[in-house]
Amino acid sequence: MLNMGGPSTVPETHDFLKNLFSDGDLIPLPFQSLLAPWIARRRTPQIEKQYEEIGGGSPILHYTKLQGERMAALLDELSPATAPHKAYIAFRYARPLTDETAKQMKADGVKRAVAFTQYPQYSCSTTGSSLNELYRRGKTGEVGDGVEWSVIDRWGTHPGFIEAVSQNIERALAKFPEEKRKNVVLLFSAHSLPMSVVNRGDPYILEVSATVSAVMDRLGHSNPYRLVWQSQVGPSAWMGMQTGEALKGLARLGHKEAILVPIAFTSDHIETLYELDLEYAKEAKDHGMDVQRAESLNDSPVFIRAIADLAASHLKDCGSGKSGPTSVQMGLRCPGCNNATCGAQKTWFARGGR
Numbered sequence: 001m002l003n004m005g006g007p008s009t010v011p012e013t014h015d016f017l018k019n020l021f022s023d024g025d026l027i028p029l030p031f032q033s034l035l036a037p038w039i040a041r042r043r044t045p046q047i048e049k050q051y052e053e054i055g056g057g058s059p060i061l062h063y064t065k066l067q068g069e070r071m072a073a074l075l076d077e078l079s080p081a082t083a084p085h086k087a088y089i090a091f092r093y094a095r096p097l098t099d100e101t102a103k104q105m106k107a108d109g110v111k112r113a114v115a116f117t118q119y120p121q122y123s124c125s126t127t128g129s130s131l132n133e134l135y136r137r138g139k140t141g142e143v144g145d146g147v148e149w150s151v152i153d154r155w156g157t158h159p160g161f162i163e164a165v166s167q168n169i170e171r172a173l174a175k176f177p178e179e180k181r182k183n184v185v186l187l188f189s190a191h192s193l194p195m196s197v198v199n200r201g202d203p204y205i206l207e208v209s210a211t212v213s214a215v216m217d218r219l220g221h222s223n224p225y226r227l228v229w230q231s232q233v234g235p236s237a238w239m240g241m242q243t244g245e246a247l248k249g250l251a252r253l254g255h256k257e258a259i260l261v262p263i264a265f266t267s268d269h270i271e272t273l274y275e276l277d278l279e280y281a282k283e284a285k286d287h288g289m290d291v292q293r294a295e296s297l298n299d300s301p302v303f304i305r306a307i308a309d310l311a312a313s314h315l316k317d318c319g320s321g322k323s324g325p326t327s328v329q330m331g332l333r334c335p336g337c338n339n340a341t342c343g344a345q346k347t348w349f350a351r352g353g354r
């Protein structure tokens, strides 16, 4: 289970940031090994404060463990031919990191493995970076020798995922008085991307849009909605409109009710618990709006069944030769890609990790 991860406790914040700024696939910096620790140290105090305020750390490891254990148990029923199943977690920036998990898998003697991204929509800055890291570890034998790999690289329109998100929106809608419910604006909020990433041909914006479209179809287009983007940092250009600005704009135009829907992340993290709840929702309330947030998927049984179904179908289609080790779409590099690792990584996974 691939994801970015987050500091489980406040003191882990510095290492998390150092790992983030050391990621040359995400942020290519000159003199990266010197600059990364310096930037991380400068940012740590402020980010530590945010993790303090959301209860002393990121819940992502807690929820990923829970999702993984329940998914593996369901998989043993859905796909007895490939049992027993075991879920491993490989975070890109927090423990357990890919190298730690690789050692564990080697010690366990794993022979068949599925790299299952926990980002529903594909971006080279998220899933792509995790796959590049896994490729670097895999090709040197750190995960074991002769492990057969395949990849679940995107699943942003899986019906079970769409159903789980839709149910959480319906629960948030139910909190509004019935006569106001149809006027509630649904603000789908996804992590933004630098325009430099969008403009090299990254598929993420399209894939998040496809998720939103599928959710609105499932809801029968019951409410007006927009897709907006959050968590921009630094002075460069990012994909917009920004979530916070959108809420202010809606208040200015006289809207009184809105629901914030996190759509690109499957468990709570600093961007929902701090940015959406403590910053934007609070600010909108100061503007006289009633803002609710749809819950993250966290321990949603509908969601856990969806990821088990994804894995079961994948194992079946790979096993029968109906599909290859990766999706067809994963084979295509961003037309503007200049990162040689992306090419080598795609070739390696397309051969089943050989």
Ligand code: GF9
Pocket (backbone or CB within 6 Å): 026, 027, 119, 123, 125, 126, 191, 192, 193, 194, 197, 233, 234, 264, 265
């Ligand atoms: C992202 C999800 C989607 C510079 C940071 C100082 C860069 C970046 C992202 C996208 C996370 C979660 C997207 C950069 C450079 N990116 N953030 N890309 N992150 N920060 O390329 Cl679900």
Ligand code: FES
Pocket (backbone or CB within 6 Å): 124, 128, 202, 332, 333, 334, 337, 338, 339, 342, 343
């Ligand atoms: Fe998308 Fe390299 S950046 S394939």
